Amino acid sequence: MKVAVIQLNVGENKSKNLSKAVHFIDEAAGKGADIILLPECVNFFGDTAEIINQAETIPGPTSDVFSKKAKEHKIYINCGSIYEVADSKYAYNTSLLFDTNGEIIAKYRKIHLYDATFKDRFTSKESENIRPGNKLVTADTEFGKFGLSICYDVRFPELFRSLALEGCQMIFLPAAFPQYTGSMYWETLLRARAVENQCYIVAAGQYGKSYNGNVFFGNSLIIDPWGTVIAKAHEGEGITMQDIDLSFVEQVRNNIPTFSHRKPEVYKL
Numbered sequence: 049m050k051v052a053v054i055q056l057n058v059g060e061n062k063s064k065n066l067s068k069a070v071h072f073i074d075e076a077a078g079k080g081a082d083i084i085l086l087p088e089c090v091n092f093f094g095d096t097a098e099i100i101n102q103a104e105t106i107p108g109p110t111s112d113v114f115s116k117k118a119k120e121h122k123i124y125i126n127c128g129s130i131y132e133v134a135d136s137k138y139a140y141n142t143s144l145l146f147d148t149n150g151e152i153i154a155k156y157r158k159i160h161l162y163d164a165t166f167k168d169r170f171t172s173k174e175s176e177n178i179r180p181g182n183k184l185v186t187a188d189t190e191f192g193k194f195g196l197s198i199c200y201d202v203r204f205p206e207l208f209r210s211l212a213l214e215g216c217q218m219i220f221l222p223a224a225f226p227q228y229t230g231s232m233y234w235e236t237l238l239r240a241r242a243v244e245n246q247c248y249i250v251a252a253g254q255y256g257k258s259y260n261g262n263v264f265f266g267n268s269l270i271i272d273p274w275g276t277v278i279a280k281a282h283e284g285e286g287i288t289m290q291d292i293d294l295s296f297v298e299q300v301r302n303n304i305p306t307f308s309h310r311k312p313e314v315y316k317l
């Protein structure tokens with residue numbers, strides 16, 4: 049199974065963002081990708097006041113683009129995430145997984161919203177425009193079972209443990225991680241989620257300067273169940289590809305059977 053992560057710099061022009069995503073999807077499919085992951089907010093990243101105007105229904109124009117591409121190339125596509133209309137004032141930050149017929153087989157609404165304040169640097173208040181999701185989302189495919197998550201979710205090990213307990217062998221994490229926290233935590237958090245759940249983690253990030261001058265960290269990664277980084281994106285936009293053997297998940301889980309050593313009767317969660 050060939051997995052491709054696409055690293056992008058997403059701006060305020062939706063059609064430009066989508067053509068770029070499609071260009072890289074075509075290229076990755078041409079190189080033999082079976083599964084493609086794109087970053088968080090793949091079709092729009094701009095002023096938060098614009099979010100509700102850019103939000104779409106699902107299915108809608110953006111999901112149609114990815115659906116067509118998945119069907120055309122007979123591949124799985126995780127679109128990263130797009131803003132989905134919740135009501136007249138709020139959107140959801142929603143990740144979609146398309147199967148090889150272009151059908152949406154998983155729809156995950158970001159559960160943990162990024163509200164963070166770094167004095168003199170930047171403030172993020174996702175909850176001002178976004179409603180949180182409240183469902184764990186997994187997908188069964190011919191390759192194996194996958195789990196869905198988005199960016200800030202990586203700081204909540206409970207979500208990843210729940211997905212692993214549901215049987216997920218690989219978990220997607222599309223992201224728009226700023227340079228500031230990314231340089232400190234991105235790889236550490238992702239590797240920890242892979243090690244503790246003995247699963248693959250596939251993470252696609254936004255890269256470079258955004259509309260307001262903030263800088264995204266990039267460093268899209270594919271990590272195996274030992275916690276080894278088996279593929280890492282270069283600087284800039286582009287595709288990173290890696291062959292993945294999901295049977296390695298079972299091997300690692302048999303080597304160190306932490307799942308059967310758990311003591312859920314002792315923990316609160």
Ligand SMILES: NC(=O)CCC(=O)C(=O)O
Pocket residue numbers: 088162198199200201203223224225226229230
């Ligand atoms: N878009 C996000 O959820 C960003 C999360 C983040 O940067 C973090 O430090 O966590």
